[in-house]
Amino acid sequence: MFQSILFYWIAFVLVVAALGVISARNPVHSVMFLVLAFVSSAVLWMLLEAEFLAIVLVLVYVGAVMVLFLFVVMMLDINVQRLREGWTRYAPLGIGVALVVILEIAHVVWFKAQGFSMGMAPQPAPADYSNTEALGAVLYTEYVYPLELAAVLLLVAIIAAITLTMRQRPGLKKQNIAKQIAVRAEDRVRLVKMKSEKEQ
Amino acid sequence: MGGLMDSMIVTWMSIPEWVRDLVIILVKIIVVVLPLIICVALLTFFERKVIGYMQNRIGPNRVGPMGWGQPFADTLKLMLKEIIIPTNSDRFLFLIAPILSITPAFAAWAVIPLNPEFVIADINAGLLYLLALTSFGVYGVILGGWASNSKYALLGAMRSAAQMVAYEIAMGFALVGVLMAGGSLNLGEIVMAQQGGIWHWFMLPLLPLFVVFFISGVAETNRAPFDVAEGESEVVAGFHVEYSGMAFAIFFLAEYANMILISALTSIFFLGGWLSPFEGMPILVGTWLAEPSFFWLALKIGLFLFCFLWFRATFPRYRYDQIMRLGWKVFIPITIAWIFVEGVMAAMNIGPWSV
Numbered sequence: 001m002f003q004s005i006l007f008y009w010i011a012f013v014l015v016v017a018a019l020g021v022i023s024a025r026n027p028v029h030s031v032m033f034l035v036l037a038f039v040s041s042a043v044l045w046m047l048l049e050a051e052f053l054a055i056v057l058v059l060v061y062v063g064a065v066m067v068l069f070l071f072v073v074m075m076l077d078i079n080v081q082r083l084r085e086g087w088t089r090y091a092p093l094g095i096g097v098a099l100v101v102i103l104e105i106a107h108v109v110w111f112k113a114q115g116f117s118m119g120m121a122p123q124p125a126p127a128d129y130s131n132t133e134a135l136g137a138v139l140y141t142e143y144v145y146p147l148e149l150a151a152v153l154l155l156v157a158i159i160a161a162i163t164l165t166m167r168q169r170p171g172l173k174k175q176n177i178a179k180q181i182a183v184r185a186e187d188r189v190r191l192v193k194m195k196s197e198k199e200q
Numbered sequence: 201m202g203g204l205m206d207s208m209i210v211t212w213m214s215i216p217e218w219v220r221d222l223v224i225i226l227v228k229i230i231v232v233v234l235p236l237i238i239c240v241a242l243l244t245f246f247e248r249k250v251i252g253y254m255q256n257r258i259g260p261n262r263v264g265p266m267g268w269g270q271p272f273a274d275t276l277k278l279m280l281k282e283i284i285i286p287t288n289s290d291r292f293l294f295l296i297a298p299i300l301s302i303t304p305a306f307a308a309w310a311v312i313p314l315n316p317e318f319v320i321a322d323i324n325a326g327l328l329y330l331l332a333l334t335s336f337g338v339y340g341v342i343l344g345g346w347a348s349n350s351k352y353a354l355l356g357a358m359r360s361a362a363q364m365v366a367y368e369i370a371m372g373f374a375l376v377g378v379l380m381a382g383g384s385l386n387l388g389e390i391v392m393a394q395q396g397g398i399w400h401w402f403m404l405p406l407l408p409l410f411v412v413f414f415i416s417g418v419a420e421t422n423r424a425p426f427d428v429a430e431g432e433s434e435v436v437a438g439f440h441v442e443y444s445g446m447a448f449a450i451f452f453l454a455e456y457a458n459m460i461l462i463s464a465l466t467s468i469f470f471l472g473g474w475l476s477p478f479e480g481m482p483i484l485v486g487t488w489l490a491e492p493s494f495f496w497l498a499l500k501i502g503l504f505l506f507c508f509l510w511f512r513a514t515f516p517r518y519r520y521d522q523i524m525r526l527g528w529k530v531f532i533p534i535t536i537a538w539i540f541v542e543g544v545m546a547a548m549n550i551g552p553w554s555v
């Protein structure tokens with residue numbers, strides 16, 4: 001009972017947030033709606049006892065990706081007027097996509113109504129079952145090559161991004177921190193011994 | 201008296217179970233959060249006193265005996281001030297930003313074990329939960345800075361966003377080392393893995409991670425010497441320059457609550473949490489000194505909080521590019537290298553950690 005109340009409430013929030021992403025006038029508000037959508041879907045996963053996935057969704061998407069999104073959106077000088085142009089031109093495409101999605105959902109619901117089992121509903125796990133441990137055990141044994149491939153792919157992306165943005169400007173004055181730290185007083189100050197001068 | 205007790209128990213049992221659970225959880229939350237808020241108030245006083253003495257001053261000593269009334273006088277003053285909302289600011293985000301920064305600072309305490317028996321939520325993925333929540337804190341800062349519609353605030357927000365994202369990674373990697381050594385994501389089990397006296401605490405075998413974690417924690421809370429987000433001499437007060445009254449007080453509260461949180465986390469992950477340093481000493485066995493208790497956790501938290509204040513009184517502010525260099529080019533490689541060392545040692549069964 002409590003779970004279904006929670007489910008419908010969070011699902012409602014999720015749908016409202018998703019609508020907010022595309023209807024908000026201000027891009028920063030859109031980003032915040034997207035954050036809300038991510039958090040609500042994390043809660044939905046939590047209801048399915050997938051706590052690892054739920055927390056990682058918040059950690060990765062809300063904690064890192066969306067922060068950078070927000071960063072970029074705040075820095076951009078977005079001309080809202082120009083974004084609003086061409087609504088009628090793009091509307092048919094949008095409606096087409098929406099129709100396809102609705103058809104897909106209806107298809108699934110119809111299948112369920114026909115009595116086909118869409119895979120077994122998972123049994124509730126015992127209290128000492130650790131989601132994280134189970135995922136780790138599968139990821140690092142059975143799927144270790146796909147995992148490593150994905151890791152290499154990400155590494156390649158990082159290196160590509162760095163090489164694309166790295167540029168060396170000639171004539172730039174830079175600090176050499178190791179050199180700065182290694183400096184000694186003798187290198188900087190020369191003490192000269194001389195006799196005190198007498199006033200004439 | 202006995203009759204009253206009995207009738208109270210009967211009334212208690214007649215309430216439906218879910219209401220009873222709700223009441224118990226709420227009471228637990230209040231038991232943790234209320235002392236936390238009082239600690240924050242006292243910490244502000246403590247900070248001014250400690251830094252005062254370090255700089256050969258006396259610090260606040262006018263309100264109440266020896267100045268102990270100062271934090272409460274400050275709170276009262278902030279509560280009575282007007283909250284000014286700048287024109288052309290984003291009103292909703294402006295008001296919600298302080299709340300976004302205080303919520304994770306308090307919510308994180310749900311999984312922190314305060315003594316061997318007491319923790320609000322004893323969940324399996326406690327460490328992940330903490331990482332997710334600490335990464336949430338940056339929203340309050342960014343949104344506060346942006347919604348103020350002020351250049352200084354925006355600059356402060358941008359600086360702190362980049363800084364927090366950078367140091368979060370080092371912090372996360374340091375925690376990977378902790379969970380490898382502890383063999384669990386549950387904070388209580390991580391503490392239990394450090395049982396057996398001071399030499400079994402993770403502080404020594406994970407020394408590089410310990411140092412990286414605590415320094416990243418200082419950077420994450422935007423405290424000196426990493427306080428470029430609110431550098432007074434550069435961007436006035438950074439992201440909260442436009443805030444006044446209670447709205448400012450909540451940002452302030454969040455910063456100090458985060459300090460206490462980071463201190464608590466460092467004590468739990470590296471200093472054995474509520475374990476006693478004298479555990480297993482033949483002379484002290486049987487006395488309370490050798491027993492694990494909340495006292496030890498409080499002592500360790502106090503130690504780290506003192507370090508926070510000490511840093512602030514000692515170090516000059518880091519330059520922005522040096523902060524980025526330290527985070528990306530020094531801390532992250534150190535943590536990755538130490539995780540690798542730890543992995544090799546665990547695989548070869550050397551050292552205190554075993555798989």
